Amino acid sequence: MEAPYPTTPISPSTTRIGWIGIGLMGSPMASRLLAAGYFLTVFARNPSKALHLQSQGAFLATSPQHLAQSCDVVFTIIGGPPDVRSVVIGPTGVLSGLNPGGVTVDMTTSSPSLAREISNAAGGKLCWAVDAPVSGADAGAREGKLAIMAGGDSRIVEWLLPLFEVMGKCTYVGGAGCGQSCKIGNQIVGSANLVGLSEALTFAGRAGLDLGKVLAGLKGGPAVNKIMELFGEKMIERDFRPGGFAEYLVKDFGIGLNFVEEDEGEVVALPGAALCKQLFIGMIANGDAKLGLQGVITVIERLNGIN
Template sequence: MGTPYPNPVTPTRTRIGWIGTGVMGAAMAGRLLAAGYSLTVFSRTQSKTLPLQSQGAKLASSPLELAQLSDVVFTMVGHPSDVRSVVLGPTGVLSGLNPNSVTVDMTSSHPTLAREIFTSAREKNCWSVDAPVSGGDVGAREGKLAILAGGDAGVVNWLSPLFEVMGKMTYLGRAGSGQSCKIANQITVGANLVGLSEGLVFAERAGLDLKQFVDAIRGGAAGSMVMELYGERMIGRDFEAGGFTEYMVKDLGMGVDVVEEEEGDGKVVVLPGAALSKHLFSAMVANGDGKLGTQGLITVIERLNGKMNESCQ
């Protein structure tokens, strides 16, 4: 069992570092500040840290400096390449992390990279946890994220007070398990968004009132968290990003294209539905809408049906 520190995690004892202050990361870090934890932040775009600094966060000049000032470092960045750079790079988190400290990657990233980081951390007498999240911007603001954790069970349990500030944590198993769970989550979410988009387009063509349609089916088998989060936004043409569409393409790609290496054997999972979802989200990116929310997928279905005048703007 992992034992990063003999003392429990508390606001008075545990110093937090946070890298990545986008829509999700800023809200999650803000909740830790509000819970009384001291916070040091780093972002490649320093202006994005100003709201957190106004709440009392300190600013670090590099991931290395941030790690030196922290007991637990969270990363919430964009792509696996960003994770590799800020964690494993020459001025990355692991180059400055103190012995027995922990780095927690909450980015949707690759299971293989998570295992590589875990191995590198242990070589430095540190720990790593992969803990991507689901729940969008609403879940981040309200502290209702689903947190999918992989790594050493003892370390994950030690981190529980921090996870509880941000949402509900589920321990999935060894390093990389959290990332594998997030990929499976995104496959499911993508399919839900395709179905909801097509249902709305069909209902509109049939002459139904869309709000009435959603209210009528939300309590039945078609109801889902995706519908609760995005149904009214899609009807109201609100495509502001809680999670960027280009990130959904990245996540689905890790599922469709991934080759898991187990005991030397490459195993490819055939996922025709996920491949279709990736194709449709990629079409949204090709339309110039990659920085908008995934609920904007409805515009791709509309375009396929000849409706061109209400695409994402």
């Protein structure tokens, strides 16, 4: 028996939303839904972290199961695959409480194979699961400009669009797990651009150039990219406040580089990704796990005897 498709269009007056994960990204995303008029129930391991959302009208649940029992759609954006497994398919997880026809949406950057496992588990409960990781850092979360990469049933993703549009722009990329695979591709491209920009600025600095002028020159040519626009000035100004943590990117690389072990497919050679992972591991080894991704320039500098 297949899960029933939702028949009521999403709207602030009828759709009950659950939210789990109120960290750097999740908190502003949840705030946007509250500001759009949606009724939100949240769960936090540390309830004090939910006070700011409660002040905006959110209700606090005592467990993922408790939260899911009163919601039509449950969003999760948490640490990584072990957290997702526990919170979504654990004994008191979301799927233990979600009613038939309910939808769970994982926006964590997680494992494609786990996303497919969750989708199958949801189907067994006559529910739906969508994997919809995001890109855009905390600024994109605050401004509603996230890139959302969605995998799952296309009709369910289309039904969810009013919610996704509050948070950013959603692109449907295929069946269960495809959103996570697309996000890993995003991380590979983004990190390569971060490393390239770090090397360019380090090289230019050693050559005695004005880095502001160098950045302006780069932005005027084909080398310009979104990473440069987001992080170029921050690198020059030594602003390493996080929009996303370096340690989480290392986790994402681990998922991508272990793709073959998870899926038992052919080997995918990713030499650039493997090198980038090592550089971000260097950040962690230097005690900078909680710095923003732009902090990778410090690793390049240390390799060159700077700082």
